[in-house]
Amino acid sequence: MNRNRDTLADENKTRGPQFSLKKRAAIAVCLSLCSIAMFVLLATPELPYKTLETRRVVTIRDRLSPLATEGSGFRLTTYPQLLEDGEELVVSWKGEEAVELTSQDYVTLSCGPTTGDEDYLMKRRPSESNETDHSVRFSGLYMLRCNYTAIYYNYDEKNDSFWALAKVEVGMAEPFETPKHGHLSLTDDETAMAILFNSGTSDTPMVKYGEELQDLVFDATGTSTTYSADDMCHAPANTTGQLAFRDPGYMHTVIMTNLKPDTYYYYQYGHEKHSLSRVKQFKSRPRRDSKYAKFIAYADMGAYSAPGSASTASRVYEDVVGRGYDSFLLHFGDISYARSVGYIWDQFFHMIEPYATRVPYMVGIGNHEYDYVTGGERDLSGGMLPYGGSFNPSWGNFGVDSAGECGVPMHHRWHAPKTGNWIYWYSFNYGGIHVIQMSTEHNWTRGSEQYEWLQHDLELVDRSVTPWVVLTAHRMMYTTQTDIESDMNVSYAFQDEVEDLIYKHGVNLMMVGHEHSYERSCPLYRKKCVDDGKGTIHVVIGNAGFPLGQEGFSSKYGNWSLRHVNAYGYLRISSSPSNMHAQFVLNENGNVYDEFIVAPWGGSQEIDT
Secondary structure (H helix, E strand, O other): OOOOOOOOOHHHOOOOOOOOOOOOOOHHHHHHOHHHHHHHHHHOOOOOOEEOOOOOOOEEEEEEOHHHHOOOOOEEEEEOOEEOOOEEEEEEEEOHHHOOOOOOOEEEEEEOOOOOOOOOOEEEOHHHOOOOOOEEEEEEEOOOOOOEEEEEEEEEOOOOEEEEEEEEEEEEOOOOOOOEEEEEEOOOOOOOEEEEEEEOOOOOOEEEEEOEOOEOOEEEEOEEEOOOHHHOOOOOOOOEOOOOEOOOOEEEEEEEOOOOOOOEEEEEEEOOOOOEOOOEEEEOOOOOOOOOEEEEEEOOOOOOOOOOHHHHHHHHHHHHHHOOOOOEEEEEOOOOOOOOOOHHHHHHHHHHHHHHOOOEEEEEOOHHHHOOOOOHHHOOOOOOOOOOOOOOOOOOOOOOOOOOOOOHHHHHHOOOOOOOEOOOEEEEEEOOEEEEEOOOOOOOOOOOHHHHHHHHHHHOOOOOOOOEEEEEOOOOOOOOEOOOHHHHHHHHHHHHHHHHHHHHOOOOEEEEOOOOOEEEEEEEEOOEEOOOOOOEEEEEEOOOOOOOOOOOEOHHHOOOEEEEEOOOEEEEEEEOOOOEEEEEEEOOOOOEEEEEEEOOOOOOOOEOO
């Protein structure tokens, strides 16, 4: 949501060393070795010039110190020498007796091309390290399809500057063509399943699959896509850098077809001439007459924020693999919170891959993926309004929350059934449930393209086939959370424009995010609990990982809120012909904080808290 802005991890914050001056030693040594130094300077590639963000101009020398290349001089080493995906890296140094190290020194880490010395992923100061063995640690290093480079910067008081004293490069243990970011998706064909993955090559993607682990008798090939900084709508998403746009590699989609219903399949994916993934497993969709499903739902996740998204991923994995909640997963907006920082997508997919390769991961669009104010000709959803930006009514608080991405990474990285407007709004049937994912970031007012689609989609629902109708969106129609008046204005308009439509067609459950909290209503219509069971239960479940809301809840917005809390968690739901049984699970301890039954439209709602 718009008002809860997270900072990156400390190592990824905007950097500006507030350095005090301290004298550099070893000048005499450098002078005595001037002939060697000249050779080294000619043989050593230049490092980019760097202007540090300080109140006075402090520069970094545009060359490596001669001592950096001396056999007996200062040098860096790494452990491990080759990185596994997600591993930590220890950078150590030797030869400090040849130079005077200072408390102002620091080590940077980057991956791939940089735009200058101030362009890096992470920074560590040895003086702030807990290490006693002359080293610093960098954790959470993912496959970015490039080699990592560490550079040690030493402060020189005399010249009021920093020297790039030594550098070391470390590669990945796996080739850049290795398939990563695997995630499943439902398609418009009920006998098919899509697998999407990322790699550093545009070579033809393929998948092998079958019912037996040792006999993957079927195979299929697919398509590839990518995007560039120029494809984004506006800055900062269209600028390049370590903490900005970076080459995303290639996104691949392969469709597994002719699947038997309700059957477990083994599969592996990748590039035949490079490498394939480990063998994974998924369950195909049930028969059309089935009325059973078990699924997961949440919003507002982000990547590896503790104790938020990482704990959600861990709990959800347990439910998907160990408790059979493997029908599908709904994530309705605010997916990775990349917001122009490309490598966060790599973090996010690394986090969800263990269970996203077991269960179809179905996404909706949120404000932090889509909202923009200019450059709309690059909007692949066709949502540009005449002013050049996205949906931005006078009563709303829509703006630049995607930092210029305007849905482009989402469009290329995810898949959806072709029943609406790609990933932006669509629907599907599964085990007696008709699921609709709509976009609150596109126009949903009466007469709009999306409203007309939603109305038509609801009119086509056959309740004998799908007795349950579940609607998801990112922004909420109802909440009692306080001090969010700009969001409240949007919710009031949402009620005015859409609530009558979902009431007319008996939508059983509406799930949303945006507010970073949990809240559940009674069966509700026009701000009041209904006695006849003809009302939609509204659930806010925007607490999957990004920092929680600090606001309270107030009955001044209505007396319909039955349960609410600012705590991390997610919903797990099992459905049958007679009801839908929902549980809100707390990440902290795995306990069920809230439990409720969704009854058929017009039936009694049994609430078990």
